[in-house]
Amino acid sequence: MRRISIRQMVGLGLLLFVMAAVIAACSGKAEDHSRAEGERAVSGGKPGTKIFKAENGEIEIPTNPQRIVAIQFAGDLLALGVKPVGVGSLVLKNSEQLKDELAGVADVGDVSVEKVLELAPDLIIVPSYLPAEVVEKLGKIAPTVAFPWGGFAGSDPLEEVRTFGRMLGKEKEAEAWIARYKEKAAQAKQKLAGVIGPGETAASYEIWAKNLWVWDKNQRAGYNLFAMLGLTPPDKVKKDVFEPGKSRDISQEVLPEYAADHMFVTVYQEDGGGERAKELMDNSLWKNLPAVKGNRVYLLNLKQFWFSDGLSLEKQLDILTETILSVNQK
CATH class of the missing domain: 3.40.50.1980 (Nitrogenase molybdenum iron protein domain)
Structure with missing residues (x-):
């Protein structure tokens, strides 16, 4: 039987080590790719987004929106520590108790699509009573989600805050x-x-x-x-x-x-x-x-x-x- 020299044994060991490392790296990449694909599937098919079920259907929204226009629901957002960049005129004219928190927030009328467009929002929140054609126009600017408007729709205010918390990833704040x-x-x-x-x-x-x-x-x-x-x-x-x-x-x-x-x-x-x-x-x-x-x-x-x-x-x-x-x- 042919004897294997010490030098050959060392070389074979190094080769096996390198092969194991390559296999592990490939496996890790495959696992990471699979995990990323799973996250994309759960979040709606794109990184940084998720699917949110609203009154107007399942809407793909950003997971961390930075510029929110809220036609209503300013009090819910502020309870979570979120200040919108724009709100409806009804809110600004009739929210005297929130005037300090809403200082500097733009008035988008009731509702001006053009004014909303100027603010370049990445998420728009509207009450479900808004006409469907207006919601459709807003949806072309940014993802637009519709909610029942407060007690008039029979919803509980605390659950409303919780729902906004889930949508914005602020469950703890809610x-x-x-x-x-x-x-x-x-x-x-x-x-x-x-x-x-x-x-x-x-x-x-x-x-x-x-x-x-x-x-x-x-x-x-x-x-x-x-x-x-x-x-x-x-x-x-x-x-x-x-x-x-x-x-x-x-x-x-x-x-x-x-x-x-x-x-x-x-x-x-x-x-x-x-x-x-x-x-x-x-x-x-x-x-x-x-x-x-x-x-x-x-x-x-x-x-x-x-x-x-x-x-x-x-x-x-x-x-x-x-x-x-x-x-x-x-």
Whole structure:
């Protein structure tokens, strides 16, 4: 038998080592390629994107958008620490409590496709009530996702914040904000325990030029009053407004049937709403309501209570608490 020299054995060992290294490297590259392909499949077929199921279908969006235009939902984004580059004019005109956070944000009208285009967004967020043809035009500028707009669509505000957190990869921020908001509500309940008794009722109302609204459990002051502070609506409000989940336009004559012990009132000033409110409050029917007689009517600024999204709700909770305490200290 032919003997193998030490030099040959060393050479053979080196050859086997090199071959093993090459095989391992090729295997690693194949594995990395397979992993990358899997990530692309999950994220929507392109690096840096993902598929998000919205009201307008499955939309491919960036995983880390930097320039967001939000026609609505500014309060949800701000709750997550995200400042949009542009919002709808309705938001800027009626979000007085968010004016500091929205300073410098561009007004894109209601809705100007041209103004949105100028901002070069990488993600556009719209309410589902926006006409389909407008959504289609916006979709040609950047990925556009549609959401049900707040309580009007029956969605829970906290779940709305969570959904935005999932979409933007900010789940931790969403949960941190929700925990902070709930803690603030718990503290407010303690402060108000001696002001609003356990058997007393509350409800939210709004006066327009030709309408008198009793709001459902999510609108205006409703979500904070009922979901967060745990207050109770009058039986008539619970039966006719809460159970169907729809705000109700009532006549002035039946207002006593819907009146609560504590009435939270906003006024839509446009088209003569301010004059109608003054006329109603000068009426003997209004003056004889138990809440009016007991000085338990809380007039709220509509521009601070227009929206029920994220940071709007948190700031409204502060305003409500201060207002209730202030009125009852007089």
